[in-house]
Amino acid sequence: MQLDKLVVRFIFSSCCLLPSTLLARDIVVNPGEQIQDAVNQAQAGDSVRVMPGLYQETVYIDKDDVALIGVIIDGERAILDGGEKELHDGIIASGHGVNIEGFHVRNYRSNGITTQGANNYRIHNNIVENIHLYGIFPQFGKNGLVSQNITSNTSDAGIYVGISENVDIIANEAFDNALGIEAENSHNILIEANYVHDNAVGIPVVIFPGMQTKTSADVIVRNNMVINNNSTLFERSAMKTGRGITVTAVDRVTIEGNIIKGNSTCAVCINSLSSMGGAFPVDAAVEPEPDHTSITRNVFVNNGYQAVGLEVAGATIKNGADIVNLARGRGHCAAASQGATTLGLSRWADCDPQLSSAHVESYLLAEPVVSQALSRTQKAQLTYHAVCSGCHSYDHTMIGPPMIVIQALYKNNPQGLAAWIAEPTKKRPLEQFPAMPPQNYLSAELRLDLARYILNEVGAR
């Protein structure tokens, strides 16, 4: 296992582009204080360190490169508690490069920890339990690490990676959930060295139709312990229980080196979208069959002894098997040397003994996902047109006064204009021009560059 190396790589790749981390601060939160107040103060590179105790709030991180750390002392953690599921989410992050670790998150109505649209994230060493939907839910993101978390008692997935790319899910424990660890409509996902037990379905890998992405491929499920996933705790999954690993219409899924034991329907079930019944509308852009599944070097013990909700061509099957195939597709293989019991694998090949996913150590990127490279001048020009031009023209009055007037007011004074942009004060009667909103979200450097651009470039051509 390469976890330490991955963590080091993550930290290095996040920080090397951020000079501001040189000035990084620790902001400490004690019980009785609001974590959100500290997050609001935090700037890129800062760490919010939350001391052990009980906190009842939703913490949201809509800014980049902030670490939210639950400090663990003598086994005591900072507990984020949603009350009687009054609050929706424990932690929401939309900023890139966030690091969320060390918390105990419980009793939320929606998700425990969720990222939406965040890249370069790390969710590490959290305990997440009794959540109405997903325990840990990174979505719409690229280059993330979900490691050494413990998730339990969620009525949907303990860990759910949706519509994402390049995510490693390493060394987590997921138990007593409807679904253990789910990867949906995603690419380049590594699910490795997790202990996934006592869920209804251990590790589902799936594509749903009608979503923004129409393909899902390259998922490695490797070296996990997938044990006794026979839970009927949650009604919605009780009829599909007993499944260790499922693949639904995703291509190039590698299932390798796992111990899969005691799952009553199957160790591995392979499905097409059509074998899912009529739950989803037909999406012509989504190919409904999985292709190129490979199942090799796994240990299968005592799976498929009592199938639940297993149907083939409308007929209920009483006994499952280690590997059950309900799909078509092409290019599948299962290594005969595993000695697995099988159902529906007559067209599958034996895997090449040399076949291995070892060349993929991690799907994390060597460098973080970055923005397009723009010079300071280009950024100022872009910002002028993206923001200022909505209300200001060069030489005629729109919502705000013309820039030619501003240029005269602030001649040779870009600092003055930059300061005013951050905190506009009313200069003209409100009935003449509405108040300008403060543009303090632009960095000080960008505001000064913008002021120079306005004074020197606007109208110059």
Next chain:
Amino acid sequence: MKIPYQKAHDIIRLVILCLIGVVCINVVAGNKDPAIELSDRCPPYFRLDDQNLCRLSTLYDLYPLANPKWGGYRVALPERRDGYTPQLIDLGRYLFFDPVLSADGDLSCAHCHHPDFGMSDGRARSIGRHGRGLGPARTGGEELPRGAPMLWNMAFQQSFFWDGRAATLEEQIQTVLETSSEMATSPEQVVASLNEVAVYRRLFFEVFGDEEVSFSQVLRALVAFETSLVSLNSPYDRYIHGDQQAINAQEKNGLHIFRSFASRCSQCHAPPLFTSGQLATTGIPGQPGKPYDVGAESVLDEASLRGAFKVPALRNIARTAPFMHAGQFASLSEAVSFYNNEPGHAVADRDDLTLHWHIVNPHLRADEIMDLVAFLNTLTDEAALPQTPEVVPSGLRVPR
């Protein structure tokens, strides 16, 4: 030199005839304002590049480049259509407001997509051919089966119409022109009408360099104009870019509910565009006394898409009541409350519909619904609303 009386009379007659002729030509051609000139400036949020092309500028272009189709918050936008000259965009604006495009000369694009009504018309269902007036007060004429979608951020869209039946804006525009209950015209008639207007011939010549107007040029100008209507600079956007005060505590709570997986709004109305661009069956009720609108089912001949419509973008949504494809809900509060109920509750034949898997009852409290509505009100940015022209080249009546 003395001009003989007869000759003077002839000259006067000639001058009068000429004057009458000019007036006649002008009236026939509708050329009331030969002074119409095309703007050499890009619309708000566009930068004029070295090639005299308008390029959209947005702060979202400063964010990391992952997969822009996913959506998210501090994320890059998907590919957009831009790169038109200011003159072409402005020509498109005149065409957009000019009833000359319709068979009867009384219906322009702006009759159903008007700046005074958030680029829609404030109606549950739009009125097409033979209607009179504008907005909710429009009467008579042919009522269409659905409402007019607003036209913000078309530059990013991949399918058009409520049922997604057009793959391009050009196809969408041509369909409206040719539909008998709407503009009721044809490409040939559009071209003939425009070629009769001297001002249009001059403006098209200025933009395209051709003596005669062609239909593809008409479409290109309308596309250039419609894709210039961009709204990405609302209080919500300022919050996402880092102004923590840009939205208030109630609106922030609304944002959290919006992106919570209990309510799942952001799953289909994915920011920054607030649409996934996908088709979804949500179980919107039909309209009393009218056949059930099957939406995309009839377009794709796919029963599992019965009642499916394109997920509408929510930018400037507070400006375009009533809501849904046929104005089923009068207010945002009603629209949000519809989703706070058991899936399929509003349709008679629930079993005929394959409801989208994100349609679940989130069991929101009344205060949470108010917070959500407050949040939806932060998505308003109409800085790029187009100017309604004082006159249009045809001289026909400008909708206002």
